[in-house]
Amino acid sequence: MNIKKKILAISIGPVLVLGIISLAFSVTMVKNSMLDEVKDALKGTAAATLAAYDQNTGDYMETSNGDIWKGSYNISKSESLVDRIKSNSGMDVTFFYGDKRIMTSAVDGNGDRVLNSKAGDKIVEKVLKGGEEYFSRAVSIEGTLNYGYFMPVYQNGSTDEIIGMVFVGTDKQEKDMVINQIIWSLSAAVFAVMIVCMIVGMKFASSISKNIRTSINAVGKIAAGDLTVWVDDRMLKQKDETGDLSRVTITLRDAMQETIKEIDKNARTLLDASRLLQTAADNTSGTMENVRTAVNHVVDNSAEQAENSRNTSEHMRIMGENITETTSEVKTLDENAVSMQQSSEKAAETLHRLQNINSKVEDTIHEVQEQTNRTNESVKRIQAATEFITSIAEETNLLSLNASIEAARAGESGKGFAVVAGQIKKLSEQSNQSSKEIEETAKELQDDSSKAVEIMEEMQKIIISQSESMSETQKVVEEVISQISNSMQSIRQIKDSTENLASTRNEVLQAVEDLSAIAQDNVSGTKETYDETEMVVDTFQQVYKSAEQLREIADKLVGSIEYFKITGV
Template sequence: MEKTNKRQIRFDLKKKILMLGVLPVLVLGLMVIFIAQTIVRDSLLKEIKDALQSAATSTFAAYDQNSGDYIKTENGEIWKGSYNISKSESLVDSIKEKTGLEVTFFYGKDRIMTSAKDKNGDRILGSPAGETIQKEVLEKGKEYFSDSVSIDGTLHYGYYVPVYQGDSKKPVGMIFVGANKAQKDSAINKIINTVILVVLIVMLLCIAVAAVFAFNFSRALKKGINMVQSVSSGNLKNEMDTQLIKRQDELGDLSKAISSLQEEMIKSIANIAGNAEAVLMASGELGETARETTTSMRQVEGAIDSIMQSAATQAEISDKAAKNVHSMGEKIERTTEEMEQMQQNADAMSCAEKQNVETIRELLESNKEVQELIQEIEAQTAKTNESVVQIKEATEIIASIASQTNLLSLNASIEAARAGESGKGFAVVATEIQQLASKSNESSQNISDILQQLTENSDRAVETMGKVTTTIEAQTEHIKETETMTEAVMKRILESIEGMQVIADSVEYLDGARKEIVETVSELSEIAKQNAATTQEVCTAANTVTENFDIVSGSMEGLKNIADELEGSMKHFQV
């Protein structure tokens, strides 16, 4: 039953190798056959179509090169200018002889000239084109290809080209060029069948090569399996086939590996056999060493307990120092905050003093401007007084003139009275002049009174401006004194700010030193804790080592038994 299963496994492996070799070739062959039946056939048909199109275009050019229009004579013949198309047998026969293609000229739907002949050797003329051809070529003006054009019962590949009359867009006829369908299909099938035959031959060769390869591979693999089975059964005397070792493929590498494995196993078994004795001897010495080590480790445990207590005390002291330094840090931080607040207040005072200095300077400028204005007002007042004096003098002159006018009018009135009736008109004028002189005298007296009052007011204004000037000068002196005091205060504030900055720098340096101390104390505390933890771990490890050596002492007997069993196992192999 076991041999049957092995054969089945080897058969499956061969089948898989054959499948790996045959399946891609089979798929590739089928793809090539499919391509030959589709793409290649379509390409060959396209070449036929292109050849027919080229021939039809050339034929059209041969007819169209004659100048003139297409006309139909009374006897039914078709002419192109001076060329008789109905008698162009030599042209169509020449084209057929050179290309093997049938050529036909249609005028309208009827055949006028053709190279095609019936069984009796007569040209096939006068028959109409098919309805589909008429619709596509004559009505739509398109070129048309057909793969089933019947000429006297024989199918042809045909291509139609429309023929136009000058610049007209309506075709007057068409040219047909056709190739024998059976002959072309035979040539196409011959090409495709040749391709398929070549593919089949290549497939058979590939299958044969894959079968030979699978057989050789399976046979070589069988030899390798037999060698491995021999080694697994303990027989190390058999040697690997030299032909398999000389192979330059993966089976050769496998054979070399099996041979190398056999040699290494022989060496290893010999070494193991020698080492088994050494293990027996060393087990006794190791047991004695384990007992001595256990005694030493117990002494180490006592020393480690003492170190662990010292480390715990050191950690406790470090924690207290860290707390004290932390408290000092909090106080330094509060001092720093107070210094920052003082710095802010000093900055605010400095800004306020700067504003005061600026305000005082502006006030001095204002006082200066006021003094200048008062001086201008005083000068203007002096000019006004001068004008008042001049007006007063003019008023006195007017009063003098009015007095004289009054005397003259009085004399005139006297003279008018003497004249009687003849002097009444003059008396009226004299009266008016007297009244005018009285009013002028009265007005000049009023003006004199007003000027007197204006002079008194100007004098009082000048006196007041003098007092104001004195007051402003005194105020200016006070402002200057205030400016001097403010500058002194500003200087003290700046000195205070500089002093606070020095204090702040000192506090900052102190805080930095405090942080370094905190870090150092923290590191010391952490180191102390780590020492305590490490000591605890060492103590635990020492206990574990002691326990392990107790176990080792108890395991020496088991090691001796294992060495005895190992020596017995070596006898299984035949070296």
């Protein structure tokens, strides 16, 4: 059953049942009431008739001619009394002496009075023998049914001697017509009320069903995504539950419109933010590729610098051996003056070799200095790259914060965005930490390079001093060769110079070893920087993938929102 049938069943069913019950009860009550009224009227007339007869003094008796007397009053000749009672009450009156009609106002078809007929056995049993007053709903008088009332007549002054009875009757058909007319009028009124109630119930049921069906259609359209539905103003103005349902439907539509508009706005903002984040991650990834290339180049330069430092150390070892050899030759010259000329020539040759070695060392130091300068330039590029990474990480962190805020506004639909935004924030913090570690490593590398530059400058001064010493030694050797007579003095000068040279050689050798250690440290540091750069590149690749996932989710959300039809969207 639909709601219309249910409302009709609830409203009309009880009316029908109540109408039928009321009609049956009313008919019964009216009929019984009318019968009681007829009975009371008959009883009153019978009592009045009996009183009229009893007002005559004397006993009831029957004479030899068959007349019945009450004292001096001849009942058998009391036509005027019974006719007057009939005229006043409209009822037939009969006086029974025993069970026989003595006097009556009832006449037959010929106009003769109905006399000398006998009463029925039931009436005799109840009235004459039982002494009861008896009301009959069907008493036949010459074929005409009457409502009749029988009242026993007692002998004058006796309470137990019944000599006859008084009967009062009225036409049953006339009374039934009156009763039936009242019943039909009452039935017509009840049926009219029932029909009116049924019509009103059907109208209300149709109206309620129509309004509910209209609201259901509106809600169905809303469920189908159409948020442009409208409800008739007459339904909105109604004060009943259907009006409340219509107003709630409009409220639901407006609330869903506002919600979907807000979700659409947030989804599009999230889509723009994800695209911006993806672009930033892509740009940062490209920048980190450049940084990785630069760091790789620094690693290669550092390795080359370490190799040059090892070569310089080897040259310094050779130079030390040469200096030791020169010292031995000077001792030989000191011990054997005869071999002065040969020793001088050997010393000249040795000095020549020393000058060549010194030139090589000077060139090597210059090359190491250039490598160190390149290292400083690479460190500066690393610092600039780390500053750029830091700025990108801060911007990424800000974008993730905005995405978290927009996801929080989206409620349940935005929980997936909040997780992605949290992952992006975590990645940006890792990127920021990695950039700080790179910056610290680059700073240490720059400090080490600065120290290397200072050592190079000191070593260069030593080499210049060594070159000057070589020149002086060369002059001494030439003077030894030209002035053999002063050989001993020149040998002592050579001995002193070689000792100074040995001392200087040790200092230069120590500086070169320090430079080699620094170069090795630079190689380790730049390798660590390269590894960290690789980690940063991988991190930004993850950021790029996360941004791509976020953009895909935002695209799906925007596509889902397009399911709804909203005014102005």
